[in-house]
Amino acid sequence: MVDTNIQTCSGVHTLHVKFNRMEEAEKSSCQLPDVGVLNLGSGQGQHENTNQSETKLALRVDEEGNEDSAPATEELSTSKYSHPVYRELSILNGKINKMNVAQLKSHLRERNLDTSGKKLVLQKRLKSHVCQQKLKESGKEDETASHRNLYYDYYLVIDFEATCDEHQNPTTYRHEIIEFPAQLVSTKKGQIINHFHSYVRPLINPRLTNFCTNLTGITQDKVNFAPTFPEVLKQFEAWLEDRGLTSSETKMTVLTDGPWDMGRFLYQQCSISGVPYPSWGKQWINIRKSFCNFHKTEKMCLKDMLNHLGMRFQGQPHSGLDDSKNIAQVAIRLLKDGANLRVNEKINIRKDGSYNPRERVVNNITRHNFEEIKRKKGLVANNKNSNSSPDESNLENVSDSDCDDSKNEESEPLWPDTQDVKEFPDLVNANVMKEI
Structure with missing residues (x-):
């Protein structure tokens, strides 16, 4: 015969453990990624490990600020998008796409950017800022400057x-x-x-x-x-x-x-x-x-x-x-x-x-x-x-x-x-x- 007191205590303990795990999961889902997730440094180590599938996702921004599909891999060797910074931007864009609204707003606040708007607006705003900063660090800013905000004063x-x-x-x-x-x-x-x-x-x-x-x-x-x-x-x-x-x-x-x-x-x-x-x-x-x-x-x-x-x-x-x-x-x-x-x-x-x-x-x-x-x-x-x-x-x-x-x-x-x-x-x- 099983002791009912032991069963009850065991059940309470099990429920307590489950609730603790649920709370930990909720907290972890709301936590921001590590500092390295949006590393805005040189990112040299990331360039060497980027494979061709990531290369195809390299960021390409047209004159009106719209993200277009990147050129094919075979074109990268001769196009201006062959620079490693575009591969790094591809990785960063993927990480930004996985962020929730709280994470996006936190990163925007850290950079003194506006946090208003729906999720897609926040994603685009953060991507644009990261893109400009990365291109500036890599010395590629001048190439994109001729494309942006030069139509009208x-x-x-x-x-x-x-x-x-x-x-x-x-x-x-x-x-x-x-x-x-x-x-x-x-x-x-x-x-x-x-x-x-x-x-x-x-x-x-x-x-x-x-x-x-x-x-x-x-x-x-x-x-x-x-x-x-x-x-x-x-x-x-x-x-x-x-x-x-x-x-x-x-x-x-x-x-x-x-x-x-x-x-x-x-x-x-x-x-x-x-x-x-x-x-x-x-x-x-x-x-x-x-x-x-x-x-x-x-x-x-x-x-x-x-x-x-x-x-x-x-x-x-x-x-x-x-x-x-x-x-x-x-x-x-x-x-x-x-x-x-x-x-x-x-x-x-x-x-x-x-x-x-x-x-x-x-x-x-x-x-x-x-x-x-x-x-x-x-x-x-x-x-x-x-x-x-x-x-x-x-x-x-x-x-x-x-x-x-x-x-x-x-x-x-x-x-x-x-x-x-x-x-x-x-x-x-x-x-x-x-x-x-």
């Missing part, structure tokens, strides 16, 4: 607000710009350094609808005594000129959240006001395309992009001034995380400013198209060899992984859908449109 972030009426067909309604904001972002400083802002008095529909006021926060008194669009446009272009942004030597481009600001609102307003479409607005960066291309996500609205980066919208949604500030913050975060933003959309108008209704208003600028733009505007300069053409820095990056459509089809309608819960959650969810 400034982003001009614009987000117009225009008249709107929920009872009108958006495809035929004549929108007039009523708010003209612009944030000037320095790509070198990674911050907003100046801004322009003015309300605009509409002429066709001088009385704002309740729907428009609820959407934008713009009240009638703000536009009643505001200057007309031709006056505001003149003020804005004087503002650009005063800051040297109209000089051919200044590399500046417009950046927007979607195709609507340039392809719909600005074009239609210039037609209404009888003024030429401005040259500075003929090409622009649609940050939605740049964002999904860099982070490999589906296209997101501004709120979702901020959420993906661990950021929150600051201010009032659909206020042009606040929208432009938040769009600028997304662009700055992409820039700091290693993205090299480029123009990806253009307006399709004739030289006289007219538009062929049988053609699309907005066309995509594919990477192949951008090569020609780079040649004409000299957007990339090779400091190491002044005799080489600006285009040579991209000869090895021939893949076209942009999210724009290579068939030049319009990816989005050129008018806002006020029933879209993602674009207008504050209106749709609150049933504001049903109340007015």
Whole structure:
């Protein structure tokens, strides 16, 4: 006969041991890797033991900060990626991929880097930092410097607000710009350094609808005594000129959240006001395309992009001034995380400013198209060899992984859908449109 007291004690002891083991396992899973896991030293010992399968995973970063597959092993002996540092980066990237969120944030904090964003964002941020540091230590920094952040000195972030009426067909309604904001972002400083802002008095529909006021926060008194669009446009272009942004030597481009600001609102307003479409607005960066291309996500609205980066919208949604500030913050975060933003959309108008209704208003600028733009505007300069053409820095990056459509089809309608819960959650969810 077995002593029940012994059985009970034995069972308790067994459970106690099991719980101890579970606690130890949980603790070990949360612990950061050893110091050697992300060794940022020379790593010479690692180079000798790297086999060919690891070599094929060597990091390759294209001009826009996207990780591409490495060249084949047989190409490494003759390509610039044959340097041992790329093999070491392959190993480090693999280790970063295995980290959990707590580990990623810990390593980012150690390097005084931002810890906001989802796991994939944190991984990309840490990889970018480690890559830059390793390349600098190995003396390969100059080769990548010619690829990164040399397209533009400034982003001009614009987000117009225009008249709107929920009872009108958006495809035929004549929108007039009523708010003209612009944030000037320095790509070198990674911050907003100046801004322009003015309300605009509409002429066709001088009385704002309740729907428009609820959407934008713009009240009638703000536009009643505001200057007309031709006056505001003149003020804005004087503002650009005063800051040297109209000089051919200044590399500046417009950046927007979607195709609507340039392809719909600005074009239609210039037609209404009888003024030429401005040259500075003929090409622009649609940050939605740049964002999904860099982070490999589906296209997101501004709120979702901020959420993906661990950021929150600051201010009032659909206020042009606040929208432009938040769009600028997304662009700055992409820039700091290693993205090299480029123009990806253009307006399709004739030289006289007219538009062929049988053609699309907005066309995509594919990477192949951008090569020609780079040649004409000299957007990339090779400091190491002044005799080489600006285009040579991209000869090895021939893949076209942009999210724009290579068939030049319009990816989005050129008018806002006020029933879209993602674009207008504050209106749709609150049933504001049903109340007015």
